[in-house]
Amino acid sequence: MNTTPNANRKHITFFGKTNSGKSSLLNAIVGQEISLVSPVKGTTTDPVMKAMELIPFGPVVFIDTAGLDDRSELGGMRIQRSMKMLQRTDFAVYVIDINDIDTDTATATEANIDASSNINIYNNVNINGNTNTDIDNNDYFEMAKLFKKYNIPHMLVINKIDTVSREKVEEAAKKFKDAVFTSTEDWQSILALKDELIKRLSEDEKEPPIVGDLIPYNGKVILVVPVDSEAPKGRIILPQVQVIRDCLDHGIKSYVVRDTELESALSDIRDVDLVITDSQAFKKVAGIVPETIKLTSFSILFARYKGDLEAFVKGVSKVEELNENSKVLIAESCTHNQSHEDIGRVKIPRLLNKHVGKELHYDFKMGHDFPENIEDYDLIIHCGACMMNKKSLQTRIDLCMEKGVSITNYGVLLAYLTGILDRSLKIFNMNF
Numbered sequence: 001m002n003t004t005p006n007a008n009r010k011h012i013t014f015f016g017k018t019n020s021g022k023s024s025l026l027n028a029i030v031g032q033e034i035s036l037v038s039p040v041k042g043t044t045t046d047p048v049m050k051a052m053e054l055i056p057f058g059p060v061v062f063i064d065t066a067g068l069d070d071r072s073e074l075g076g077m078r079i080q081r082s083m084k085m086l087q088r089t090d091f092a093v094y095v096i097d098i099n100d101i102d103t104d105t106a107t108a109t110e111a112n113i114d115a116s117s118n119i120n121i122y123n124n125v126n127i128n129g130n131t132n133t134d135i136d137n138n139d140y141f142e143m144a145k146l147f148k149k150y151n152i153p154h155m156l157v158i159n160k161i162d163t164v165s166r167e168k169v170e171e172a173a174k175k176f177k178d179a180v181f182t183s184t185e186d187w188q189s190i191l192a193l194k195d196e197l198i199k200r201l202s203e204d205e206k207e208p209p210i211v212g213d214l215i216p217y218n219g220k221v222i223l224v225v226p227v228d229s230e231a232p233k234g235r236i237i238l239p240q241v242q243v244i245r246d247c248l249d250h251g252i253k254s255y256v257v258r259d260t261e262l263e264s265a266l267s268d269i270r271d272v273d274l275v276i277t278d279s280q281a282f283k284k285v286a287g288i289v290p291e292t293i294k295l296t297s298f299s300i301l302f303a304r305y306k307g308d309l310e311a312f313v314k315g316v317s318k319v320e321e322l323n324e325n326s327k328v329l330i331a332e333s334c335t336h337n338q339s340h341e342d343i344g345r346v347k348i349p350r351l352l353n354k355h356v357g358k359e360l361h362y363d364f365k366m367g368h369d370f371p372e373n374i375e376d377y378d379l380i381i382h383c384g385a386c387m388m389n390k391k392s393l394q395t396r397i398d399l400c401m402e403k404g405v406s407i408t409n410y411g412v413l414l415a416y417l418t419g420i421l422d423r424s425l426k427i428f429n430m431n432f
C-alpha cells in the first residue's frame with residue numbers, strides 16, 4: 001500500500017475554521033505529528049498532505065487545510081489554497097469547535113441544503129479559490145452547499161467535546177444528528193471517527209475497471225509499449241502498470257511487446273481480443289493490427305476510467321474550427337523534463353498545426369496548475385491524467401462544460417489526427 005501512487009488514493013480533506021482542531025484530529029487519526037498544532041490561530045498555512053493505509057478501507061491521502069476564517073496578513077491567500085483543494089477532494093471532513101457553534105442556524109439539516117441556492121461563503125467563492133476573507137456566520141452550511149454542488153460526500157465532526165459540559169454535547173447532538181463528536185483527549189472518540197469515516201468511504205466506493213468490463217474472462221490483450229527517449233529507464237509508466245494489474249484482477253491474459261515486435265506477436269498469439277497501444281505509436285500500430293482486431297490506446301482507456309470519454313470525443317471536433325487566432329491549452333498532470341520527443345509540448349503541437357494548416361497559439365500548464373481563465377481558450381487538450389486523481393480531472397471537465405469550453409485528451413486527439421478515432425472507439429461501442 002505504501003507504493004500506491006497518490007493518484008490512485010482517495011483524497012480526504014479536512015476543512016473548518018482556524019483552531020477548530022483539524023490538525024490535531026488529523027495527527028490523531030494518522031498517529032503521527034503531520035500537521036503543526038498550536039493555540040495560535042493560522043498555524044496551518046499551505047495544505048499538508050499525508051498518504052497512508054486506512055485499514056481496512058485501503059490507501060488514502062489525508063489533506064489538512066488552513067482555517068477558512070484566517071484573518072492574518074496572508075489569510076486570503078491561505079483560504080484560496082484551501083478552497084483549491086475542493087478540486088481534488090473525494091471526501092470532505094468539516095470540523096467545528098463545539099464552543100463555536102452558530103446556535104441560530106444549527107437546527108438546519110442537510111436535507112435543506114440546496115446546491116443550486118446562492119452560495120454566500122467568502123463572497124461567492126468558486127472552486128478555483130477566488131475569495132476574500134469576509135466570512136459568513138453560517139460557514140458550515142455554506143460549505144455544505146459547495147460540497148453538494150461539486151458532488152463531494154462529507155461528514156461533520158464536532159470537536160473539543162472535552163471542553164464543555166455533557167449537557168452541551170447532548171444539546172449539540174440533537175441539532176446535528178449526523179455529526180461525529182470527538183476529542184483528541186478521548187482515544188475512543190478518535191477510533192469511532194475512523195470507523196465512521198471508513199464506513200462512509202466504503203459506501204461511496206465504486207471503482208470502475210479499466211478493461212475488465214470490456215474483455216471476457218480468459219481473453220487476450222496485447223499491450224504495445226514503445227521504448228524511446230520518453231520511456232522511463234528500467235520501468236514502464238503508470239497507466240501500463242495499472243492496465244496489466246486490471247487484466248490480472250479480471251483473469252485477462254496480457255502480453256507486453258514493443259511496437260517493433262508487434263507483427264511477430266500477432267503471428268504467435270491467436271484470437272486476440274484487443275490491442276492497446278501508446279498513443280504516440282497509433283499510426284504505426286494501426287497499420288500492423290488487422291481491422292478484425294479491436295484497437296485503442298492507454299490514454300483513451302484512461303479518458304473513460306478517470307474522466308469522461310464522451311466529453312473528450314465531443315471536444316475533439318473543435319479541431320476543425322481552429323485558425324491562426326485560436327488559443328490552445330495543453331494540460332499535463334505531472335512535471336517532467338522535456339525532450340525533443342515530448343508528446344505534449346512537441347509532438348501534439350506539430351501534428352495539430354499540420355492538420356489545421358496554421359500556427360496555433362499554445363499555453364502549457366503542469367501538475368495542479370490549472371488556469372481560472374479557461375474561457376480564453378478555444379480548446380483544452382489534457383494528458384491521460386495518470387498522476388492525478390479522478391476527482392481532479394472530473395472537476396476540470398465540469399468547469400469546461402460549465403463555461404462552454406471544448407476539452408479532449410491526448411489519446412482521443414491523436415486517434416482523430418491519425419484518422420482512426422472511430423476504430424479506437426469500437427471497443428466501447430461508441431462512434432465519433
